[in-house]
Amino acid sequence: MNSEVLVKEICDALNSKKAQDVVKINVTDKTCLADYFVVAGGRSTTQVRSLADNVEELIEKKLGLTVTRREGVAEGRWAVLDYGDVIVHIFNDEQRLFYHLERLWGEGEKVD
Secondary structure (H helix, E strand, O other): OOHHHHHHHHHHHHHHOOOEEEEEEEOOOOOOOOOEEEEEEEOOHHHHHHHHHHHHHHHHHHHOOOOOEEEOOOOOOEEEEEOOOEEEEEEEHHHHHHHOHHHHHOOOEEOO
């Protein structure tokens, strides 16, 4: 599976549920953890959980991939979905400002 295809499908899944400020960050040259980070925001804990669930459901349906690791979804403040080459971070507003992953890993490409 090509990580660019996976990133596109993840971003489409996030945008279909009205995620805020979806950004993809190419971290291939910065870490061995993944090729891409996808960072998105949700307005509430309910939306953060819904976004995470939607990504999982659509990626499994379209690409046949299941998430390797899933953290924080139940709390709804910061959800992490690990697909190996792509790691998805979905934050509520407060947590996104606190962690500011875009600053840590370099400016990402905003996804329309």
